[in-house]
Amino acid sequence: MVKILEKGDEVEGGFFRAMMYADFLLIETDNSRGISNAALNGGLIDPVAVINYSLYGKKDCENKPVEYLSRILEGIGRDQGRTIGLLTAVRPDRFGYARGRYSHCFISLGLDNAASPLDGLSYSGTGINGTINIVILTDLRLTDAALVDAFKTSVEAKSYSLMEKEVRSKFSDRLATGTITDVTAIVSSLGGLEYKYAGTGTDIGSDLSRLVHESIVDIIEKFYTSG
Template identity: 35%
Template sequence: MSQPFRQGQHYCSRLWDGVSITLREERLEIDCPGKLRTLSNAIHTGGLAEADVIVNWKVPLHYSGTDPARDTSDQLRQWGYKPEHTIGLLTAAKLTHASVAELEGDCFKLLCLTTAGTRNAARAGLPRETFSAYSAGTINTVLLVDGQMTDSAMTNAIITYAEAKAAALADLRLMDPETNRIATGTTTDAVVVGVSGNPAYQDVHAYAGAATTIGNAIGRLVYETVQEACRTQHES
């Protein structure tokens, strides 16, 4: 676990050759050596897709676009990305305070990156004011897996991510100001799971719950990076 962009602009994975993260003006760019099968709730290219670039775009704190998907697509084109193979996320968090962690396990390599802004922290499961426009202040997590996973396991990975994120926020005692209860996330959190499908790994992960090797690793890295990114978000 580290925050490499507090003192630099480039991070190369120590486990997965060809995976790099670059801090550019107004964005973090995550480059992968080949197309990944992705599952996400990303603003741009969400759902099941294929992508080799993931962009975390920093928008102003006052951003409240009514069509953030179109805004993101337009911005990606301006930067020269191929929108059809690029995942686009929005955040108002400090990109310099992104937390990165890696782990190698049973037929997989895993990289996790989290950026965190919590000004719209919220607790799921209770009545609250609702809205349709994007609100700045979000926790974005990217999970990159070099290995093989079924679509079911990728879905399971998102469940594990959500549980670990909520646990991290509970242990930080991050509060939802509207309900005065411990928050489980923010109102605009996003997660991307990207899997290489590398045939060099003989085993296909069919599950990713907390009791599996890959699920345990996902939970640990999500917990660690969410904690670090949230805990340090107001530091210079």
């Protein structure tokens, strides 16, 4: 079950330390490798941190997420070049955490921009309303190919979870598979045994899928289901 994080909550793993602040979640890592589609330092990277910053109640992002996150990181004294940076409009008191056998999942979930890949949208902005941000950390050592595999598996699990809960696109009546601004980050330890695969047919992929599914379903039921 997902734990809703409160200000001051800490989570420690074998190679990371996470702290929930008033407006953001900061995860600091040691000797790690990651992949993401984040606005700040997306792609493959050897990160020292991941930040998920909430813009809830703020109006000063000005549609420039990279510059905005860089200013935030400078203000808290963190490396702007090696921090994976995510933004969301989700309230910080709705950030969640769940733990599996091999992995840890941090999530913030909004559904205002839920969409289907068949909606035919043409969107190139940087809006963050309704974003589903997922950060997975695993104590296993994943090759770059396995990081891509884990990214794929996480997205598949997210899409399945939304369809299972019958979340609909805001732009059509189709079942949604995500939102138009989702970000996923996978961060792996560089210690221990090396794993080359993380698809749905592997132990780590199965664990990751269950975590993502559990996290999304729990948060939808907590905050988006009436009655």
